[in-house]
Amino acid sequence: MHSELLNVWRDILQNSTSNYRNLIEKLVDVSRNYNNRKKVSLDVGYNIFTIISDYYYRENFHSDIIKSFIENERDTTFPIFLKMINLIRKQNEIKKSDFSKFSIHREKERIDILIIDDYSKKAIIIENKINNAADTNRQLPKYYDKISENYEVVAIVYLTLNTSKTxxxxxxxxxxxxxxxxxxxxxxxxxxxxINLLDHFLNPSILEVKQINLNSTIRQYTKLIQYINHNSMDSISLKKFREEMLVNDNLETAISIKNMLNDLPEYLAIRIEEKYNQHCYPFKNVWRYKNTTTVFDGLEFNDMYLKLDIQCDMKGYKAIFWNPKIDDFNTKEKFQHLESLNEFISETDRITHIYKHYNFNEEDELFKFINHLLEELKLMKES
Structure with a gap:
């Protein structure tokens, strides 16, 4: 059975490597964003915006809020907003003096937020996609064409929930x-x-805004942004993933990768079993327990019975050295002189077991450890 699985893996890797590599390369950023969001925990505490949650899901909610932040205490917040834009652009810096007499509008020419200065004839278009609304037909070109009739558009700001949407x-x-x-x-x-809205506009505004009510509202809104990012399903990443699945045979490739990942722990265990099947001395046997754990057993000397288990999963290996026969056997203390076991630690509730984790890409290190342990145990047994 295990030789059959090995052959299947070899055939797949030889014939389909380029397909897998291409798909994985396309999905690296999407999966990284998805995983990062799952790792973060957040307690938003008391927050007025989460209390009125029916509203922050609406498309125009964030536009109304951001407009109010720029408009109120404008001599403080607008320069911070401009600085954020200029940090991203890095060239053709927008001058504050070009917007000394600016006005700000909601839904003018159907644009979410429009900032214009009738003296300099400069304009900034802000399109809000924080709630992940889809772009309409030629949306940004239409806005640009319309506003360019009377103003010079110096920036089109595209606000998104995270970095996945463009x-x-x-x-x-x-x-x-x-x-x-x-x-x-x-x-x-x-x-x-x-550069992002939270760190480069909202938080700096909190430090500078003097109006107590406005400052408090900005603080509440920053918590809302964190809350939405953490708690909402990552529909942007999943949407991008779905789009990739619709291309050619990417779905079949992804399913193959999923199936291979499911089989991977067994394959890793087989590799260990095959490598040491005839070279396990001073252990007597090498076999697999429940397919994914390679077991070295049958080592008996000085009234001890010793085993080495290598548990395999998708992320790597857990090597466990232990004595299954004596409940109070202190393995760490008994074998503290063995160099190969220096980095092993005792299980919290079982002094009979000592272990060490190896990452998926540390197979060579695992094999070096096994070889070293076998050599040291051989010397102990034969001395």
Missing amino acids: PHKVDWSDEEIKQIENLLVIVPSMSSNS
């Missing part, structure tokens, strides 16, 4: 892509590795 450009012309990409500023609400 504007839909399939229906844009080449000229529109070139034109708009020079102005486009994508701002995720949160991100661990890029």
Whole structure:
């Protein structure tokens, strides 16, 4: 059975490696975002926005809030907003003086937030996608064309929940892509590795805003942004994943990868069994328990019966050295002189067991340990 599984794996890896590699490369960022969000825990505490949760799911909610932050105490918050944009652009810096007389509008020409200065004739378009609304047909080009009739558009800010979402450009012309990409500023609400609304607008505003009520509201909103990022299903990442699954035979490839991952622990255990099947001395036998644990057993000397179990899972290995015959046998103390076991620690509730974890990519290190342990046990047994 195990030789059959090995052959299946070899055939799959030889014939389909490029398909798997291509798909995995496309999904690295998507899966990283997805996993990072699952790891974070958050207690939002008392928050007025979560109490009125029916509202923050609405498309216009975040636009109303962000407009109010920029509009109120504007001499403080607007420069912070501009600084965030300029940090992303890194060139063609927007000057505060170009917006010294700015006005800010909601839904003017159907644009979520529009900032214009009638003296400098400069404009900033803000499109809010924090609730992951889909782009309409040629949405940003239409906005750009309309506002450009009377103003110079200096930035198009595209607010998103996280870094996975980008504007839909399939229906844009080449000229529109070139034109708009020079102005486009994508701002995720949160991100661990890029400029984002939380760290570069909201939190700095909290430090600078003097109005107590406004400051308190910004604080509450920052908690809401964290809450939404943590608790909402990552529909953006899953949407991107689904889109990739619709391409060619990517779904079949993904299913194959899933099945291979399910079989991977057994395959890892087989590799260990095959390597040491004829070279396990001073143990007598090597076999597999429940397919995924390779067992070295039958080592008896000095009234001891010793085993080495290598438990395999998708993430790697757990090597366990123990004495199954004596309940109070202190394995760590008895074998503290063995160099191969220096980094092993005792199980919390079983002094008979000592263990060490090896990552998936540390198979060579695992084999070095096994070889070293076999050699040291051989010397002990024969001395």
